[in-house]
Amino acid sequence: MLQVILKRIAIAIPVILVVASITFFLIRMAPGGPFDAEKVVPPQVMKNLNAVYNLDAPLLVQYKDYMFNLVQGDFGPSFRFPGRSVTEMIFTSLPVTLELALYAILIAMVIGGFAGVIAAVNRNTALDYIPMTIAMIGICMPTFLLGPLLVLIFGIHLELLPVSGWGSLAGDKILPSITLGAAYAAYIARLGRGGMLETLGQDYIRTARAKGLPEYKVIIRHALQGGLVPVVSFLGPAIAGLIAGSFVVETIFQIPGLGRFYVEAAFNRDYTMILGTTIFFSTLIILFNLLSDIAVLLMNPRARSEA
């Protein structure tokens, strides 16, 4: 097991370096630079700006300098926000995004998990069809529609919850968490249902039932562990996706998270910020994939023996 983990980490490092290199050259191929604006600055001012940020050096030299600093953990200064370093911006906004992702995934797991298990247990009855239909709608409904809809109902018409913000007004974390969690709840419901159905058909479940265990014990003690394996292996990439993909929800609800910086950095050609966030997100995705693989290994003896 330890060997597996070490091997995965050893592979991860060159992957991240390759991601960094490809991103570095890709963003330089995009037309326009960080200091292009509607109002053109005089050429000598532009030269001085480029000199301050080492943009006047040959590209390969810039690449070498960047990678050298990167290996030492320095993401460089943001071009868009002169007073801030990329590292500072990532670590100021990361906790917010993490918190949002955590609430969202909790909501998704609780609602999705329940719905999936209930649907599987009551296969082909109304208790199966109704949650699954709702789940289908949940998967199809984009967050940019669900978010404003929830805001209109709970924020503006019922005046129960704040329409935006994060941690400034009472209850302002509820709507964004639900909005972000909803789509994932739907996925989890469907995955959970599939996994449970497969498990419920296994011989050991029949054995448990034959031994006269009450149904709820069969499900909770025996079926859940196997049935939720697909959900757990989905969680890793889902959490990474939640963090990197929270941009829309962060924008709708005016949440100071990392997703907004990531997308805006690309529009602004804030080279260092794009690179920093991309490298950071790739690391996160690799990490969460690893964690969910470990969790699956722990839950599933078959996979454990294969490893």
Add this chain to the structure above:
Amino acid sequence: MKNSYIYLLLLVTFVGCSKAIPPVDSALDQQILHFGNGSEPQGLDPHVVTGVPEHHLLIAMCEGLTISNPKGGENLAGVAETWDISGDGITYTFNLNKTAKWSNGDALIAEDFVWSWMRILTPSLASQYSDMLYYVEGAEKYYFSKSLPLEALGLLEYILDEKKLSDYHSTVNTFLTRNDLDVEDVTLKSDIDPKLFFRLLDDIEAAKSAMMTPKFVKNFIEPKASMLKIIDDWGFTSITPAFNFDEVGVKAKDKHTLIVTLRSPTPFFISLLSHYSTYPVHKNTVLKHGTMDDRRGLWTRPGNFVCNGPMNLKSWELNKQIVVEKNPLYWDADRVRLNEIRYYPVSDESTEDRMFRAGQLHVTNVVPLEKCPVYIENKNPDLRIEPYMGTYFYRVNTNHPALKDKRVRLALAYALNRKQIVEKVSKCGQEAAYSFTPPGIAGYNPDTSIPFDPELAKSLLAEAGYKEAGTFPVLEILFNTQEGHRKIALAVQQMWQQNLGIEVRLVNQDWKVYLAREMTGDFQISRAGWIGDYEDPNTFLDTLRPNRGNNKTGWENEEYDSLIDTANSTYDQALRYEYLNQAEKLLISEMPIIPIYTYVKAYQISSDVKGWYPNIIDTHHPKYIYLER
């Protein structure tokens, strides 16, 4: 799992509880203004940042020599209590307010301005607004000379000095036999004649072919090549090496008297002084947290920040909010009634609109595009639509073979029905534009007209050689991806097709790609907008002079250039406007840009906000604002 039950429980409790009190209601007693500020500011260093959200923050926290008038018109006293302007309009004597203080209690003195202006003119700070001070005598020269790499400057000084030229000759000769001379050996001081420089280059060439030791190349040839490249790139015609800041026209006569000498009479100079690029910064604070030219200095963080405006920085949560509170040490603190302003960087228009409706904002930055006509129709009492100092226009690439002909450009302009565009397409109170400068800026009203006349347009096109329909090449309109621009482009496409029989293609691009294409001239017609920097027609007309980076049309007109030159060296404002009007007429008769409409500022504001007046530059100084229901 346990946590999630608790969370669910919390959720139910919140949903179950009574209606929340909106922040704008609780703000009344506390005098807290909730302000929709568009986007996260780049920073708070007035010499480094650019942009409108930064402007809103900086007018609250810092103050220049003057402040803009909340009701529009002439600037009011800021740090300068009064000022005298010499008869020729060149010398300004500012009498500073003796009670003006920094927010840490230090007295604000004339020397602070001198140091601050030197800071923004320091090339290694790379301020994007250094050129705002080029009107000051010697400022541009100072910036240029300091921009030169040191070794190039040293060499330049040396070789441009006639007295030293013979020394140089012998040095070069010596060098060919002796290998011990360094550039640093040379002492320098001079008056210049650039021609000498080029004579010298010939010498170098000769010397080079005679003998090239590595040291000679390193000390003479290489610096020369890099310097030549710089000179070439920057289009220098002459240089004053080692220009000292003493020679720049800003002097502290005593603690409370600042004397500024201008390059030429600049009638709008006073209105420049409320722009944040001219603001003073606190020397010791800047130097405590970095060097003078440090763009990344931490002096702008809460706790460190020292400035001289009516409000003080209280907290700054990245991408969430910036809170400023009343500064009791401000010289005019008695007038300030707000206790706090909270600036929210809401970049999404719809989110901002919802925040306003839910009582989380007093003032919004914009109104969503699709909401504006609805709000107008529903007579939304909070909606404000006010004239704004900006023009929406189409930029024509005059280097394009078909668009080179001014008759074609005129035909394109005359074939547009501007009234219809503002009434049926943009639909948010915009005014059709018939000049580049919006009418009414500082009393300037351009006397130009652009008829909507498809017949005349057609005959102009025929005159230019495009008689038959379909002979004109397909035109492309370039615009940055945005719904509003697309709608206008569609309308223009249809009008040109219908009135002139020209086929038009629409090309939309990501913002930076669009900018890059405009900059390199890779376009035919492009959508553009220009918002004035200060309240004077010059901020518009200047951009279309030759050699201006913002021209981008390829249109160069000597007469236009000299008219503006004449205008800006005229101190009599009426006569000056007459020259500018002539220039404007010339511009419209040549049509390198096709004006479409004058911008408006559309936003929502709560009726609680008092002391807020419409003005063309959309600047609402916080010291006049208060809340009352």
